[in-house]
Amino acid sequence: MATEVFEELVEDFEFLDDWEDRYRHVIDLGKAMEPLEDALRVPATKVDGCASQVWLHANFENGVLHFDGASDAMIVSGLIAVLRTLYNGLSPKDVLGVDARAEMGRLGLNEHLSAQRSNGLTAMIERVRETAAAQA
Template sequence: MSLPNEAQAALDSFQAAAGWEQRARLLMQWGERLPALGEAEKIEANRVHGCESQVWLTGSLQDGRWRFSASSDARMIRGLVALLLVRVNGLGAEELQGLDLPDWFNQLGLSRQLSPSRSNGLNAVLQRMRELTRQP
């Protein structure tokens, strides 16, 4: 499966990074680029449960393709969520169901730095995305 352009750009920049410090800086930059959710979207119904940090997620279907927006109160999580969004935005529901999240973060060179709680949190975000795609 080919990557969306933005995901390929992320992959290229992370693979070119020399070591964890550069990747951490890139991660923060991706988090800063994440468009903020409005206060009206930061409601309990949009909160992702299973994350230690506060994470909110919204999704909409446009022409059979999903677009997600998210926000977090934690810088590192914001970066990770931003990288998840560039990987999933524009996918159809079936492609989203089959996404291999650990493989994506492994390709980015970030999987070793993901603590179990961060990994669980990202999985919770992906699960929430999958739930949204199944709603009528």
């Protein structure tokens, strides 16, 4: 189950014919995010398992997930933005019900990420799922 915002992103990606256009779009999504406050770039929010520096700050307001993040790599910042469209606004139960790999596959991202980026994406997904599981 994906959010309405993610479904809109899937539609956007359907108009992008090649991987380079999709890659640029992911980077643009990352650039459009609000920067993560420096005070939130702490060891507790740092995601291990990523080749680049990644921080995810998640909280639940009114029973739904809201998370922000940052990375020192442009493509990873974009992946954070994509994950935000996938998960933000969902309840903990719904977060746990999302097959993130399948949803990311709908964007054509799985087969074009390097092994390191793929591992980092998995680490970010697991962090979001752990946060949701703690609230469920």
